[in-house]
Each structure stands twice: as C-alpha cells, then as structure tokens.
Amino acid sequence: MRNDYHNPxxxxxxxxxxxxxxxxxxxxxxxxxxxxxxxxxxxHLYIGQEASGVGICAHxxxxxxxxxxxxxHGHFLAKGGDxxxxxxxxxxxxxxxxGGFGGTMHVADVSRGILGANGIVGGGLGIATGAAxxxxxxxxxxxxVCFFGDGAANQGTFMEAMNVASLWxxxxxxxxxxxxxxxxxxxxxxxxxxxxDRASPFNIPGFEADGNDVADVWRVSGRALESxxxxxxxxxxxxxxxxxxxxxxxxxxFLSQPYRSEEEVASWVAKDPIERGAALLAQGGIAxxxxxxxxxxxxxxxxxxxxxxxxxxDPDPARVRSMMFSAAEA
Amino acid sequence: MAIELKMPALSPTMEEGTxxxxxxxxxxxxxxxxxxxxxxxxxxTMEFEAIDEGTIGQILVAEGTDNVKVGTVIATIAGExxxxxxxxxxxxxxxxxxxxxxxxxxxxxxxxxSGQTEERVEKPAATERASDPAIPAGxxxxxxxxxxxxxxxxAEEMRADDRVFVMGEExxxxxxxxxxxxxxxxxxxxxxxxxxxxxxxxxAGLGAGAAMGGLKPVIxxxxxxxxxxxxxxxxxSAAKTNYMSGGQMRCPIVFRGPNGAASRVGAQHSQNxxxxxxxxxxxxxxxxxxxxxxxxxxxxxIRSEDPVVFLENELLYGRSFDVPDLPDHVLPIGKARIMRxxxxxxxxxxxxxxxxxxxxxxxxxxxxxxxxxxxxxTLRPLDTxxxxxxxxxxxxxxxxxxxxxxxxxASELAMVAMEQGFxxxxxxxxxxxxxxxxxxxxANLEKAALVDTPRVIAAVKAVLNRG
Numbered sequence: 090m091r092n093d094y095h096n097p098x099x100x101x102x103x104x105x106x107x108x109x110x111x112x113x114x115x116x117x118x119x120x121x122x123x124x125x126x127x128x129x130x131x132x133h134l135y136i137g138q139e140a141s142g143v144g145i146c147a148h149x150x151x152x153x154x155x156x157x158x159x160x161x162h163g164h165f166l167a168k169g170g171d172x173x174x175x176x177x178x179x180x181x182x183x184x185x186x187x188g189g190f191g192g193t194m195h196v197a198d199v200s201r202g203i204l205g206a207n208g209i210v211g212g213g214l215g216i217a218t219g220a221a222x223x224x225x226x227x228x229x230x231x232x233x234v235c236f237f238g239d240g241a242a243n244q245g246t247f248m249e250a251m252n253v254a255s256l257w258x259x260x261x262x263x264x265x266x267x268x269x270x271x272x273x274x275x276x277x278x279x280x281x282x283x284x285x286d287r288a289s290p291f292n293i294p295g296f297e298a299d300g301n302d303v304a305d306v307w308r309v310s311g312r313a314l315e316s317x318x319x320x321x322x323x324x325x326x327x328x329x330x331x332x333x334x335x336x337x338x339x340x341x342x343f344l345s346q347p348y349r350s351e352e353e354v355a356s357w358v359a360k361d362p363i364e365r366g367a368a369l370l371a372q373g374g375i376a377x378x379x380x381x382x383x384x385x386x387x388x389x390x391x392x393x394x395x396x397x398x399x400x401x402x403d404p405d406p407a408r409v410r411s412m413m414f415s416a417a418e419a
Numbered sequence: 420m421a422i423e424l425k426m427p428a429l430s431p432t433m434e435e436g437t438x439x440x441x442x443x444x445x446x447x448x449x450x451x452x453x454x455x456x457x458x459x460x461x462x463x464t465m466e467f468e469a470i471d472e473g474t475i476g477q478i479l480v481a482e483g484t485d486n487v488k489v490g491t492v493i494a495t496i497a498g499e500x501x502x503x504x505x506x507x508x509x510x511x512x513x514x515x516x517x518x519x520x521x522x523x524x525x526x527x528x529x530x531x532x533s534g535q536t537e538e539r540v541e542k543p544a545a546t547e548r549a550s551d552p553a554i555p556a557g558x559x560x561x562x563x564x565x566x567x568x569x570x571x572x573x574a575e576e577m578r579a580d581d582r583v584f585v586m587g588e589e590x591x592x593x594x595x596x597x598x599x600x601x602x603x604x605x606x607x608x609x610x611x612x613x614x615x616x617x618x619x620x621x622x623a624g625l626g627a628g629a630a631m632g633g634l635k636p637v638i639x640x641x642x643x644x645x646x647x648x649x650x651x652x653x654x655x656s657a658a659k660t661n662y663m664s665g666g667q668m669r670c671p672i673v674f675r676g677p678n679g680a681a682s683r684v685g686a687q688h689s690q691n692x693x694x695x696x697x698x699x700x701x702x703x704x705x706x707x708x709x710x711x712x713x714x715x716x717x718x719x720x721i722r723s724e725d726p727v728v729f730l731e732n733e734l735l736y737g738r739s740f741d742v743p744d745l746p747d748h749v750l751p752i753g754k755a756r757i758m759r760x761x762x763x764x765x766x767x768x769x770x771x772x773x774x775x776x777x778x779x780x781x782x783x784x785x786x787x788x789x790x791x792x793x794x795x796x797t798l799r800p801l802d803t804x805x806x807x808x809x810x811x812x813x814x815x816x817x818x819x820x821x822x823x824x825x826x827x828x829a830s831e832l833a834m835v836a837m838e839q840g841f842x843x844x845x846x847x848x849x850x851x852x853x854x855x856x857x858x859x860x861x862a863n864l865e866k867a868a869l870v871d872t873p874r875v876i877a878a879v880k881a882v883l884n885r886g
Binding site (some may be wrong): 153156185186187188189190191192193197198199200205207208209212214215216217218219220221222224225226227234245246249250252256321377411412413416 | 584610611616617618620621622623624625626627628629630631632634636651652655656660661662663665666667668700701707723733800833
C-alpha cells in the first residue's frame with residue numbers, strides 16, 4: 090500500500106520543528122562566535138535552509154547513509170548528530186566529533202551514518218553512490234542520501250553518479266539544495282536549463298519541493314524515498330531554498346561590494362522555514378505557549394553545550410602523527 | 420629475454436586442459452590480440468591470444484596434447500631485443516577472448532604424450548639472488564607470471580572474504596584489459612566482478628564510498644594514467660578520511676593497475692605516478708617487481724584497513740618468477756627486500772627498475788664490482804632502515820627509477836641518505852632516472868628517454884670513481 094504522505098502528524102511536526110531550531114540556534118551561536126573572533130575558521134552556515142535537511146532526514150534511520158557538503162552542519166544535526174560534539178569540533182577541541190582533526194567542513198559520525206561533510210564541491214556524489222552500492226550488494230535495505238548544491242550540479246560527477254546509479258538501480262536519493270548561489274555567482278549565469286530536467290535522460294524520477302516548507306519537503310522526500318527503497322533505483326529531489334547568511338561568515342572581511350540586494354535577502358527571510366514551521370504547528374493546534382517552551386528549551390540546551398565546548402580541552406599536540414597507518418602495519 | 424607463453428587458466432579453479440590447435444607456427448610474428456591457439460577443457464573452448472608482441476620462438480607443446488597443466492610453458496616469444504608489449508588503447512580495443520560456449524564433447528582424436536610439456540626454457544643464469552627472509556626456507560616454488568600472481572591473490576582474498584569485490588573498466592566480461600582479472604567473473608559472478616562505464620572519477624568515488632560503507636573494494640584503473648581524473652577521490656576521500664574523522668572512519672580500498680612506461684604508446688599513456696602518491700600521507704603505496712611480491716603484497720593490500728595504491732607494470736605482467744607454493748602467501752607492507760647481496764655499492768630501485776639493477780649488478784660482477792640490489796617494494800611507508808643499513812655497509816648509493824628525476828623516489832632517498840646516512844657516504848648519491856621529458860613516441864626517441872642497464876652500470880662506475 091502506498092503511503093500518501095499527505096501531512097506529517099503533529100508529533101512528527103514538533104520533532105522536525107525542534108530539530109530545525111537545534112540547527113538554527115547552533116549556527117547563530119557559531120556565527121556570533123566567528124564575528125567575535127572566537128573560531129579558528131570561517132563557517133558556511135545553513136541558516137535559511139534547515140527545512141530541506143530536516144524534512145528529508147526525518148525519514149532516515151541511523152543505519153542509512155548521508156553525505157554532505159562544505160555547508161554541512163545542518164545535515165549533521167538533521168541526521169541526529171550530537172550538537173555538543175559538533176560545536177566542540179568547530180571550536181577545535183579534543184571532545185569534537187573528529188577530535189579536532191576535521192573541523193567545520195569535515196564533521197562526520199559514522200555511527201549515525203554521516204559519512205562526512207566534504208570540502209570538495211561534488212565530492213559526496215561518488216561516495217554516496219558507493220554507499221548505495223554497498224547497501225545493494227549486501228542487500229541490507231539501507232539507502233544513501235547525497236546532499237549537494239546547485240553549484241555541484243555542474244560538476245561532471247553529477248552525471249557520472251546518475252549514470253551508474255540508474256544503470257545498477259542503486260538505492261540512492263540525490264538531493265540538490267538549490268539556494269540560487271554558487272558562492273558569489275548567481276545560479277542563472279552558471280547553470281543552463283533546469284537541474285530537475287537532468288534526471289529524466291537517465292531514467293531517474295525527479296521530485297521538487299519547497300525547501301523552506303518542512304512539511305512539503307517531508308511529503309515529497311517521503312515519496313522519493315519510497316521509490317528509492319522499492320528497488321526501482323535512484324531519485325533526484327530538488328529543494329528550492331536560500332541561504333540568508335553569506336557563503337561563508339568570513340566574507341564580510343573580504344567582499345569589496347555586495348553581490349545580492351538587501352531586498353532579495355529580505356524576501357527570503359520572510360519565508361523563514363522556522364517561522365513557517367511554527368505557523369504549521371499553530372495550525373495543527375499546538376498552543377503558542379508550547380511552541381515558546383520548545384524554543385526556550387532548545388536555546389538553553391545549545392547555550393549549555395556551547396559553554397561546555399568552549400571550556401573543553403584542546404587536542405593533545407602529541408597526537409598530530411597518530412592515525413596514519415593501522416596497527417598491523419605500524 | 421624470451422617471453423614464456425604458459426598454459427592459461429580459463430578460470431581460477433582450472434588445473435589442466437587440452438591444447439587443441441596451434442594457429443601460429445615457429446617464426447611467425449605476432450602482436451597483441453592475435454589468436455595463438457585453442458585451449459579446451461571439459462567445459463569450454465577458449466581462444467588463447469597474444470598479450471605481448473614478438474616472434475614465436477619455440478612451440479614446446481604439440482597440438483592435440485591432453486592434460487596440459489595450467490602454467491606449463493607451451494611456447495616462447497622472442498622480443499625485439501627489448502621487452503616488448505602492447506597496450507590496449509581505448510580507441511583500439513583488442514579482441515575479447517571467446518567466452519566458454521562449446522558444450523563438452525568426447526575426445527576421440529589421438530593424443531600425444533604430455534611428457535614433453537615440462538619447462539625447457541632456461542633463463543639467463545642469474546647470479547646470487549638473495550632469498551626473501553619473509554618466505555620460510557625450503558618452501559616449494561611454482562613459476563607464475565606477474566599477471567597470474569595478481570589474479571590468484573585477488574581470487575584467494577575473494578574466497579576468504581565476501582566483502583571483497585573487483586570493479587573497473589573491462590574487468591569482467593572482457594577479463595581485464597591486460598587479462599589480470601581473467602577468470603574472476605567465472606568464479607565470483609557479476610555481483611562481485613563488475614564492469615564499469617568509462618567513469619574514473621565516478622567509480623573511484625564509488626569505491627571510496629563502498630569502503631566507508633563496509634566493503635573491501637579492489638578498483639582497477641585500466642592504467643594509472645586514467646586515474647588522473649580520479650585522483651581527487653584517491654587523495655581527498657580515501658587517504659584523508661581516517662585522519663580527518665579523528666579515527667572513526669576507515670577507507671579500506673585498493674586502487675590498482677599498470678603504471679609507468681609501456682612501449683610506444685606515447686606521452687599520455689606512459690608515466691610513473693609512484694612519487695605523486697608516495698607523497699600523500701594516509702596512503703599506502705606498493706610497487707612490486709616480481710610475481711612473488713605481487714601476490715604476497717596484493718593479498719596484504721586487500722587485507723589492509725588503509726587505502727592502498729598498488730602500482731603494477733605492464734611490461735612485467737608477462738614475466739615469470741618463482742612464487743611460494745603456499746596456501747596463504749602474504750608479505751608485510753613496508754619492508755624492502757635485498758635481492759642480491761653485495762659489498763661495494765647499493766643499488767636501490769622498485770618495479771621494473773629492479774630488473775635493470777639486477778642486470779647491471781650481474782654485469783658489474785664480471786668487472787669485479789660487487790653490488791647490493793634492494794627492491795623497495797613499498798614506497799609508503801618507505802623502508803629507509805634497510806637502505807641505510809646497506810649504505811652503512813657499501814658507503815655508495817645509486818637509485819634507479821623508471822620515472823622522472825625531479826621530486827622522485829630517487830630524490831627522496833638522496834635526502835634520506837643525507838639526513839640519516841651522511842657519515843656513511845663516500846660519494847654523493849647518484850640517481851638514474853628517465854629523461855625529464857614527456858615520453859616520446861618513436862622507438863629510438865623512447866629508448867633515449869628511458870632508463871636502461873648501461874646507464875645504471877655507468878652510474879655505479881661513476882659513484883665508485885671507476886670510470
């Protein structure tokens with residue numbers, strides 16, 4: 090029987106709303122820390138795009154795989170990654186999820202199926218295809234979800250992944266989060282045609298969702314993942330969204346002139362996925378006080394984790410030469 | 420040096436067959452892809468095609484002979500005064516071997532004695548080869564080509580571990596562009612022996628992802644020249660994953676295929692990437708010379724939890740060597756091997772350069788120069804201890820490398836000698852490398868650009884001041 094995925098039930102909506110808030114609070118904190126000079130590096134924030142990652146990952150278990158991008162904090166948290174371990178990593182602490190060896194662009198948690206953010210644009214496409222291949226070979230029912238941007242859709246690896254995944258009917262969901270900008274270049278001047286139209290020549294079904302509406306993303310990705318899990322092969326999902334913050338927080342230090350108008354940004358802030366999520370909760374009969382309580386709880390929780398992360402120990406410099414070869418060969 | 424043609428195996432489990440028919444005779448010129456003979460078993464008939472080019476020397480097993488054991492030398496090919504081989508370029512595909520199709524049939528024809536199938540080809544007498552201390556003394560040996568040794572290593576590891584699979588262009592139906600994967604599809608099926616589209620970046624990334632997802636991929640590049648399109652995944656995805664994830668994610672994968680110059684395939688198909696990969700932390704880089712090392716190190720590479728770049732050499736694929744007749748011949752990664760003991764000078768090399776070094780050492784012995792020859796085998800981690808111990812003994816170091824001189828393994832070893840063996844050096848380290856140019860096409864230009872034995876001999880004499 091096909092699941093219609095009409096609307097997420099209130100319990101699911103609350104969970105997704107809370108997960109979006111976790112991402113937002115964490116990243117607002119990280120942005121502020123960067124501006125205060127407290128982070129070792131600039132960060133690529135997912136602010137404005139939270140509904141996309143959260144609506145999709147709500148259908149996944151720890152055993153399913155995802156690959157992410159340089160803008161990977163949101164995917165890490167949406168897939169159930171520990172905010173404390175991620176914040177500690179970005180603060181370069183030994184408690185970090187990668188022990189301070191990875192950093193903002195390499196947050197990974199293999200125990201939760203998070204095969205890493207990736208500093209190479211398009212780098213996750215091959216890896217996710219391989220994870221899907223492993224799932225198919227072992228017949229274990231897992232799926233792989235590859236998050237990438239509209240910029241990465243112009244890398245040749247996008248075609249390579251679609252070709253092989255379709256040929257071998259791999260359980261792979263390709264998610265293009267179309268935020269309209271490749272760094273400082275508008276999508277229209279970098280991309281010919283529509284990205285969604287690139288699926289059908291490979292016999293891959295295409296799905297589109299409002300990437301700022303967590304319920305829509307949840308509905309559409311539910312259908313796409315149902316197709317992927319049925320053994321029919323991969324699917325492409327394009328979520329249309331926008332990053333309301335810069336390409337990287339550090340850009341304020343080097344941009345000589347603005348590359349987009351304040352009006353453009355404001356028009357998307359008005360479609361903020363978290364406020365739209367709150368409105369959906371209210372429509373679903375969740376009381377205003379309850380929504381406020383969720384906001385307060387998440388804010389306090391992230392603030393507490395951030396405080397703990399800041400005071401965690403630095404990595405031991407003696408470990409710099411560790412992990413190079415496995416014990417058998419050392 | 421004559422190339423031995425051996426009774427091929429239609430599958431890894433085939434032990435013997437009938438040499439049904441010869442399609443060439445002694446003195447015929449052959450090139451890669453020419454059908455030489457028809458081989459039959461009770462299950463199938465296969466056309467046996469030439470991989471190397473040259474002239475048919477002796478036919479050692481007459482047609483119609485039954486029960487010819489796999490690996491028996493059935494003929495020889497004389498090269499053209501040098502090691503000649505061919506390279507299947509994508510635009511000129513060689514004929515695929517016919518797949519098993521003929522139903523079994525009764526053999527009624529006369530069969531000759533198989534007594535004549537013993538090996539008759541004598542290698543040029545090699546002097547004083549040192550045995551590998553990693554192999555127990557007294558171990559029985561079998562003769563295998565490097566090609567067969569690599570295939571057997573993969574087959575053994577695939578039998579032992581269901582997570583191991585082989586993927587690449589032409590590896591399955593066509594049995595490998597260089598026939599290294601011959602018979603694997605037959606035994607392990609299309610689930611684990613997988614033909615890919617021509618999509619190097621795609622399948623290198625797929626392999627890395629499959630390794631992260633719990634499998635043990637063996638990814639064949641038709642040649643490492645084509646891996647240039649995939650080097651991002653080899654370095655950024657495979658090599659760095661364990662370190663940048665803080666040790667939580669491993670990427671146990673083998674990237675393998677031929678590397679280095681072949682013969683007259685021009686600049687884009689002829690280069691040695693060993694120094695490139697050997698410079699990358701997080702990778703293991705192996706580049707064996709003989710068949711025993713090819714087998715023992717391929718098995719170790721597949722078992723490793725680290726990503727391995729395994730650099731083979733097309734010109735060595737058809738050469739035969741003694742391989743330990745052991746059920747599980749595995750060698751340690753990161754250990755060089757003293758191939759020939761000597762006291763006057765240390766010649767260090769790897770891959771095809773080891774053959775040149777050994778030839779040079781044999782020749783120098785006739786002039787009273789006693790050279791020690793070391794095969795590095797693994798290039799990362801580099802076994803500097805073995806090189807430095809030898810230098811301490813001989814006080815002279817020559818590095819032979821079929822590759823460019825700049826930023827090479829040779830230049831790295833010169834630095835190692837200066838940093839850690841300075842007091843042992845009686846003369847500056849000398850490197851013998853290819854000319855610092857893209858490899859030219861014309862045979863005489865190519866010969867001028869590549870390392871050869873006379874250059875090694877001259878370098879040794881120079882370092883010993885015996886010009």
